[in-house]
Amino acid sequence: MLPFGVIRENRIVLGEDVALWAMAPPWAVSVTLAAVVAGLAMGLVRSRQWLRFAGSLVGVGGIVLTLTIGARALLADAGELARVSPAIGFWLLLLALLLLMADALSAMRPGPGARFAILVGLLGAFGALLGSGALMDLSVMQEYAGRAASFWTAAQRHVALAIGSLAAAALVGFPLGILCHRRAKARGAVLPVLSLLQTIPSLAMFGLMIPILSWVGASVPGARAIGIAGIGFAPAFLALFLYSLLPVVSNTVAGLGTLPPATLEAATGMGMTTRQRLMRVELPLALPVILAAIRIVLVQNIGLAVIAGLIGGGGFGTFVFQGLNQTATDLILLGALPTVLMAIVAGVLMDICVDLTRRAPKGAAP
Amino acid sequence: MRKGLILRGLLVALLVALVLRPELFTPLFAPFAPNGGPVIYQRTSLLSLSLSHLGLVAVASGLATVVAVSLAILVTRPAGAAFRPLSRTITNIGQTFPPVAVLALTVPVFGFGSGPTLVALFLYGLLPVFENAMTGFGTLPPRTMEAARGMGLTRWQQLWQVELPLAAPVILTGIRLSVVISLGTATIGSTVAAATLGEVIIAGLLTDNTAYVLQGGLIVGIFAVLLYDALVLVERALARRMGRVQQAA
Structure with missing residues (x-):
């Protein structure tokens, strides 16, 4: 299985890969797995586009959950300068789920007004996630905090x-x-x-x-x-x-x-x-x-x-x-x-x- | 026609001279070099840079063409029609991702060198070929297709002997767009240490040497113009042949 996250001693050195199950406490990992599986399964329902759209949201929510909880847990046991970032496994899952979302959306053929509302909704959710500080433990956000x-x-x-x-x-x-x-x-x-x-x-x-x-x-x-x-x-x-x-x-x-x-x-x-x-x-x-x-x-x-x-x-x-x-x-x-x-x-x-x-x-x- | 031929010959000669005997152009570029600085790029031979630049573009465009055309064939068959919106989405995203961002994001995966450039050029080249292939397969004359079926050609024969040749000129237009964009975009690959003519331009940017920038830009520009022109000629020849085929059918 592809690594889900990477932990590094500081911002320049090569990191150590962390698998999904080592990333966070078992309950969080199981919630994530359930969400991803459920999300992808909902994505397979070809006839109901809104269900596929909802599935992609559930899946993304799941992987973000483990990422945020996992980042905090990993950093708690590591040195001062340590950093955690998402790895290839996370990015591929995210990409697959976002493709599912885009595909469901394009099949729903929403009018211009509805599309604008969805865009604002998604950006708002993303902004709220950033604003809540839940991602602040990730390395990119630490880089942001510095500048x-x-x-x-x-x-x-x-x-x-x-x-x-x-x-x-x-x-x-x-x-x-x-x-x-x-x-x-x-x-x-x-x-x-x-x-x-x-x-x-x-x-x-x-x-x-x-x-x-x-x-x-x-x-x-x-x-x-x-x-x-x-x-x-x-x-x-x-x-x-x-x-x-x-x-x-x-x-x-x-x-x-x-x-x-x-x-x-x-x-x-x-x-x-x-x-x-x-x-x-x-x-x-x-x-x-x-x-x-x-x-x-x-x-x-x-x-x-x-x-x-x-x-x-x-x-x-x-x-x-x-x-x-x-x-x-x-x-x-x-x-x-x-x-x-x-x-x-x-x-x-x-x-x-x-x-x-x-x-x-x-x-x-x- | 004759005028065009002379112009093309001159451009080719200029290009060959620029790549093989750059020192001939010293007086031309000298005013743009900083005082006392080097005028002609000599760290790497321009020939090897040109070859690896063209090689990168050829591999990326070749892969993009194979993938995009296969995808277009797949989703224009009845069995693959369900995947049409998805493949549109994927190729569209490939075009929306800025190539520099793709380079930057793939460096951690592939390391410095030509890997990230290949990925960026491949993704960027998919959309024009795919869109044109879809147009090509979507606008085949129905009477010809009926005739092909009536002749008892199998699906496979229809594809190879009728559909692909008829769609070829339109697909080639897509390939031309993709190749010309790639030629310019490949220069950016040198920011992550790919061996392309962009190396010359970047060396010029870093040392404030406009002579280098001009030299690199001129060579890439002439390559682009000549390739564009050559592909247009091939397209015309193909279209003419297809015209004859259509008349015969």
Whole structure:
């Protein structure tokens, strides 16, 4: 059987694997086993999706129970600097249960409102678990406790990088996309340049922004005052912005290009000006395609923003790369886990938005 | 057509020169190197880095293709239809997990080196191939399929002789997306000591040497453009052949 937890004498050394039954007192282990078995068994009921969903919750509750009780019990007998973290057995069980949850949820086909409620509920439960302090004995949380302030600064920076660069790309990309849709010449000039930008590996893109921006910071008066410099936030922001531009522009063009000609003729026939037609007919109809692109860019940006940690741009990448340098697994987790969570939440939220816009025109149509 | 051929030839020549004789480009890169610093990366030969970079991408994309196409075949059969939502979920999650996070999370399991990079590229490459394979199998012309059944082909023969060849161009588009993304993403693997061209870029980042960054980025970029182009050509050739097959049927 795969180890469920790992105990280490301090944060750097190799740990000792702990099996599930050695992790916690027998009653807790039996409750966990019962919960996991019951949860997975409920997951096998193919016809009742809510039962499968409930099963995944029961299972997750079970493994978290042993983890929290076990961590406290193991630490009680160990030295001051000892640390306990979940091991491969825990992660695999968690992954299987979360897959079950995702599968049950997708089969239930909840509407956008229900999905939002479930997301908020799950995040709330997770937040309450973190807030209750039950997980404080785990090594990742000890790592967090040591740098809580810088963690939240990094989180803010990460969001600012990922969403800010996307907002900037949208501000530039929409008008550019509309222009490309109307003028074939502009399309021929803009799209190849943007595709070429996309072939630059992300790592190099971040690297190339450094000399460009340090030159700008040094030679344009006032640029330094607003924070434009070779390292830090500005180059990371610019790199993400350039990466986001192609999907936004090309999907705006694609979204506008697939509209039924009859609708456009009807709009013109009703006496709409070009501007009215764009704002009231074309953009609303193209919105689902455009939002789908924004979803991809947002998830991708949250992931790429990690690289900012390599050029001093802040964000969760700072922890990841510090952790890799010190071979401190807990620190790596402290950077990587929130990134994954953020990417998944962003993906779900954007899917809800796409669904909402898809539904609206259908309801309005006769 | 001729113009395109010349352009491609020039790009290939440029790439070969950049990889095999980088010292020829010293005057070009010199302005970007720090004063008195080295201009051309020499710690490892660019050829061996390029080969292991391409090797990693090939293995990861190959595995992703085999798994994604098999999965798509499985869930488009009547027996496997129940697993369709689950496999969608899995490939979607593979794409949502940021590759850098996958690298970081797999280092404790596989250690430093190329292992984590392979896993990250594999997971990231699954979705485009899977989605395209699903489209490919889902949009087969019903009349051709009926004809195949009518000819008395077994299920297995239908799959190998009719469905796969017809879906191949669409699947190949997915593979192309996956390969091009992997080429760029593989550079990140060098943050956990995988031997890729990212090593050159990271060396440049660490020593403030833009010449290195340009050199690494340029080579990866040209590889990406050429591979993209080559795969488009293969796709077109395949689609043309499939067109003929369809006409004959």
